[in-house]
Amino acid sequence: MARAPSIVRESLKVRVQSGFKNPLVVRDxxxxxxxxxxxxKYLDFHSIVCTNNVGYGRPELKEVIKQYSKRGVYKIDGTFFYTEEALILAKKVLKTLPHSLKKVFFINSGAEAVENAIKLVYSKKGPYTGVCMENAFHGRTLGALTFTNSKSIHKRNFPMFPHHELQFCSEKDYCRYKELEDLIVREVTPAFVIMECVQGEGGYRPASKAFVQYLRKITKEHDIAFIIDEIQSGMGRTGKWWSFEHYNVVPDIMTAAKSLQVGATITSAQYDVNKEEIGSISSTWGGGHLIDLAMGSAVMDIIQKENLVKNAERMGKYMLNRFKEIQMKYPGKIIDARGLGLMIGVEMDNKHRQQKIIDAAFKGKLLLLGASEKTIRIAPPMVIDEATADKGIEILEKLIKKY
Known part of the structure; x- marks a missing residue:
């Protein structure tokens, strides 16, 4: 007798309905x-929202769990005590980044990483207006939520900080480049600008290079903190360790999480905590969840050892080309296929078609997930090869043809 239906049924009685996408009870x-x-067995085409970039069943990660099962302590207050695991992971993260990004603050999640990025800026500048992008997603905690705009349900009835939204400019958009400058002249010099170089929940949309470089130029000229959110796009997924590398810019502060296994706020010296500010950011498990920190370190080792950043670049080009070919076959159903590395958005002509395809794919043992109103995100583990990619693409193409 199947166990999944009863687990789903009983779970719905005792768990808050937070948005379960399908009746999948994961075991292995x-x-x-x-x-x-x-x-x-299901082919995963979204890596559980980019949290499993190196795939599943990794012996290296099993070994980490095995080694820590022999320990008598797994979680400590990482802001009161030092841990070797946090030191090792911080050094590995910083090694992948420009030298101007100098310090790491570990935290539980991506939303908390964004919260602390904002707090680092407010500590220096005060609680002035922050600037975000239309259709952005930076998390669901109240501070991060202010700067999240991908779906109205995320923010309904919740309070917000002072903020201003800019148009997000992709290569295909007509862009109002002077919008940030106009805000400064008309109203106020903001404390910070926060953005995703590739919007995640906003539809897997890469920003235009000119737009990102313009924002970096203006933020430098006016001493505005430039925060880049790498929570979905980081850890090699776009074919670079961090998506901002595609744009030849360097942020003042960066956030990371998901595939890193912990949240991280990485800052330049300008926004580092000084002696008078010690205690302004803190967390019980920040830098103290030993297994997650060790897992993050092992994930980074796997990515480097197996050259998965290069594979994400190569397979991203391969898969995007396949989707563009399918778009040419069904131009009335697919209005765009875009992406950077293995962060690809296939945008349908309407939400109804998008959802029918996602639901049917689950029945066909292919895991898909939506992004924005009409887009299907394609973000398989970075270990994917052409044969595995073709299996999923074949299922998806049949469903596009059918629906």
């Missing part, structure tokens, strides 16, 4: 595939 995984409690 191998490579690009997830297995449920009934041993059904």
């Amino acid at each position: 995984g191998e490579g690009c595939y997830i297995k449920d409690v009934d041993n059904k």
